[in-house]
Amino acid sequence: EAGVVQSPRYKIIEKKQPVAFWCNPISGHNTLYWYRQNLGQGPELLIRYENEEAVDDSQLPKDRFSAERLKGVDSTLKIQPAELGDSAVYLCASSLEAGEGTDTQYFGPGTRLTVL
Amino acid sequence: AQSVAQPEDQVNVAEGNPLTVKCTYSVSGNPYLFWYVQYPNRGLQFLLKYITGDNLVKGSYGFEAEFNKSQTSFHLKKPSALVSDSALYFCAVVDTGGFKTIFGAGTRLFVKA
Numbered sequence: 001e002a003g004v005v006q007s008p009r010y011k012i013i014e015k016k017q018p019v020a021f022w023c024n025p026i027s028g029h030n031t032l033y034w035y036r037q038n039l040g041q042g043p044e045l046l047i048r049y050e051n052e053e054a055v056d057d058s059q060l061p062k063d064r065f066s067a068e069r070l071k072g073v074d075s076t077l078k079i080q081p082a083e084l085g086d087s088a089v090y091l092c093a094s095s096l097e098a099g100e101g102t103d104t105q106y107f108g109p110g111t112r113l114t115v116l
Numbered sequence: 117a118q119s120v121a122q123p124e125d126q127v128n129v130a131e132g133n134p135l136t137v138k139c140t141y142s143v144s145g146n147p148y149l150f151w152y153v154q155y156p157n158r159g160l161q162f163l164l165k166y167i168t169g170d171n172l173v174k175g176s177y178g179f180e181a182e183f184n185k186s187q188t189s190f191h192l193k194k195p196s197a198l199v200s201d202s203a204l205y206f207c208a209v210v211d212t213g214g215f216k217t218i219f220g221a222g223t224r225l226f227v228k229a
Contacts, residue, residue: 004159040221041222042208042220042222043160043206044219045216045217048216091159091160093159093160101148101211101216101217102148102165102167102210104150104162104165105160105217106162107160107161109157109158109159110158110159
């Protein structure tokens with residue numbers, strides 16, 4: 001079975017440019033997560049979806065970040081405009097159900113974003 | 117507020133020796149605790165989790181972790197380290213209020229042949 005797929009794997013852009021990341025979760029997984037991992041740190045949750053609904057977006061910088069999960073499967077995370085501080089690895093993960101947080105999350109390989 | 121701490125940035129161990137990667141947590145209520153491993157240029161991979169029950173949890177690749185409620189710890193252990201265990205290890209706790217997973221900063225394990 002295929003794991004979580006993310007693209008692109010690497011992206012280099014200049015500041016103020018837009019950028020988008022795509023994620024395809026494991027088939028049948030209802031919950032999808034986007035994390036940001038800064039260098040030398042653990043992942044930090046940006047947004048969590050249960051099916052199509054964003055149930056926790058409290059850490060998403062809404063002035064420049066947006067996300068969608070149409071039809072409750074694939075998801076796209078967008079930054080517009082990008083800033084130097086957005087350079088990080090963006091990880092997508094999925095789980096069968098969110099439950100009470102007890103479900104195991106399966107992570108994609110991430111997209112490494114460099115903003116120049 | 118829920119939090120998790122990994123007090124060691126790096127752990128060095130010789131191949132064949134036992135290894136321990138430390139994790140302490142702060143949470144209100146019953147903790148849900150996880151360990152993940154990250155290899156270079158790859159996403160995190162699940163190792164094991166504690167939800168309830170036996171304090172000793174066994175996971176993938178021969179790893180195990182012991183939940184200690186009185187010390188609020190969840191240290192990762194392996195009886196005999198392999199060079200291939202060299203990676204970045206993350207402890208995580210679930211915020212049972214909002215079901216959000218909070219990750220530690222990570223501990224880099226280096227196993228020398």
